[in-house]
Amino acid sequence: MRTICLGGTTTVSAGNGVRCLEEELRLLGIDLRDEFVAAEKKLGVRCLPDSFFGNGTKRIMTAAEQLGLKVDKMPKFIDPAKCNKDGRCTSGCPEGAKWTARRFVQDAERAGARIKTGLPVDEVVVRNGAVNGVSCGGRFFQDDTVVLSAGALETPRLLNRLGIPTTPLFVDSFITLGGILKGIGFNKEVPMNAIIKCADFILAPHFSTQLLAEMQKHGLNADSSDILGIIIKIKDDAVGEVTEKVVKGVTNRDAAILSEGAAIAGAILKEAGVAPYTFVTTPLRGAHPGGTAKIGVVVDKNMETEVHGLYVADASVLPSAPGAPPILTIVALAKYVSRLIAL
Ligand SMILES: Cc1cc2nc3c(=O)[nH]c(=O)nc-3n(C[C@H](O)[C@H](O)[C@H](O)COP(=O)(O)OP(=O)(O)OC[C@H]3O[C@@H](n4cnc5c(N)ncnc54)[C@H](O)[C@@H]3O)c2cc1C
Numbered sequence: 001m002r003t004i005c006l007g008g009t010t011t012v013s014a015g016n017g018v019r020c021l022e023e024e025l026r027l028l029g030i031d032l033r034d035e036f037v038a039a040e041k042k043l044g045v046r047c048l049p050d051s052f053f054g055n056g057t058k059r060i061m062t063a064a065e066q067l068g069l070k071v072d073k074m075p076k077f078i079d080p081a082k083c084n085k086d087g088r089c090t091s092g093c094p095e096g097a098k099w100t101a102r103r104f105v106q107d108a109e110r111a112g113a114r115i116k117t118g119l120p121v122d123e124v125v126v127r128n129g130a131v132n133g134v135s136c137g138g139r140f141f142q143d144d145t146v147v148l149s150a151g152a153l154e155t156p157r158l159l160n161r162l163g164i165p166t167t168p169l170f171v172d173s174f175i176t177l178g179g180i181l182k183g184i185g186f187n188k189e190v191p192m193n194a195i196i197k198c199a200d201f202i203l204a205p206h207f208s209t210q211l212l213a214e215m216q217k218h219g220l221n222a223d224s225s226d227i228l229g230i231i232i233k234i235k236d237d238a239v240g241e242v243t244e245k246v247v248k249g250v251t252n253r254d255a256a257i258l259s260e261g262a263a264i265a266g267a268i269l270k271e272a273g274v275a276p277y278t279f280v281t282t283p284l285r286g287a288h289p290g291g292t293a294k295i296g297v298v299v300d301k302n303m304e305t306e307v308h309g310l311y312v313a314d315a316s317v318l319p320s321a322p323g324a325p326p327i328l329t330i331v332a333l334a335k336y337v338s339r340l341i342a343l
Pocket residue numbers: 001002003004005006007008009010012013014015016017018090119120121122149150151152154287288289313314315316324325326327328330
């Protein structure tokens with residue numbers, strides 16, 4: 001899953017702002033401590049007040065604690081003063097309560113940048129081993145510094161066109177397990193407002209309209225307001241490939257981790273009052289494509305490719321699947337690379 005528009009996939013995020021891969025990046029010589037602090041401040045990361053936790057979320061949190069699991073509130077980049085708690089974060093918050101990358105675009109405009117939309121880059125132009133600009137549908141924009149940030153599905157395509165080999169894709173594969181709890185109204189709650197962190201996966205309260213479709217297929221009588229669900233999101237193996245097509249399989253290890261997560265999620269839902277015979281899952285999906293221009297392989301620790309002046313600053317550079325929301329880490333990395341370029 002990804003979103004093609006100004007602001008990219010942040011437009012449809014759930015507003016989760018957590019640090020991930022901090023240690024892995026430090027081991028690669030990239031210390032993001034200052035950038036994380038700056039990013040958290042800029043995005044306004046904080047946990048929402050108690051009044052933003054609906055009945056469904058509270059039931060899941062209590063049930064998980066009763067089973068001996070550690071449950072934390074999810075840090076969010078959502079302004080509680082603007083949020084109307086209607087659960088529409090992932091449809092693009094109509095209240096503008098959630099941070100999106102459009103705010104950086106607006107900052108850049110205020111600083112004098114001109115933003116061109118509707119002009120996808122189709123080629124990076126290189127002369128004598130150094131970057132010279134980009135071409136977009138017959139138009140050429142010259143510069144000796146180019147930062148690719150087209151996401152982990154498009155950045156590798158642009159690199160491949162230059163003959164630069166790319167690295168395998170991960171997506172943080174996930175399913176949502178849900179069941180019926182009549183009248184709970186969970187579909188209108190702030191999504192993923194709590195987190196249970198396990199070694200290779202996370203669990204979080206999550207509603208999906210696809211659960212309703214699955215229930216209808218199984219002849220279960222429910223509407224959207226009757227469903228309680230938990231997302232199981234794993235650090236999956238990087239075995240995907242991006243060419244003209246995107247191909248991403250599931251390894252035996254991925255399947256085992258998903259099964260473990262689903263078993264725990266099922267136990268929590270049962271404890272929360274959901275009858276197991278109503279359990280259904282969504283199809284397998286992935287919302288965090290990354291890893292296709294991995295640090296240490298495709299880019300160096302300054303995020304520069306083998307082409308002088310050509311940098312990458314998006315999820316492509318991540319060294320491994322985070323199994324957790326990556327936006328804060330991508331923003332921190334972007335701050336890091338922009339500081340290096342400005343030197
Ligand atoms: C439903 C959903 C909810 C999510 N919720 C969260 C969350 O709560 N917290 C979190 O941390 N993560 C979340 N994620 C994941 C997160 O949004 C992504 O991992 C992150 O936005 C990836 O950033 P990126 O810069 O790599 O790519 P993107 O955000 O996808 O940005 C790529 C940009 O490049 C543009 N582009 C593509 N091709 C070209 C081209 N050829 N020329 C010019 N421009 C181009 C696109 O239009 C887009 O603007 C969620 C994802 C989904 C799908």
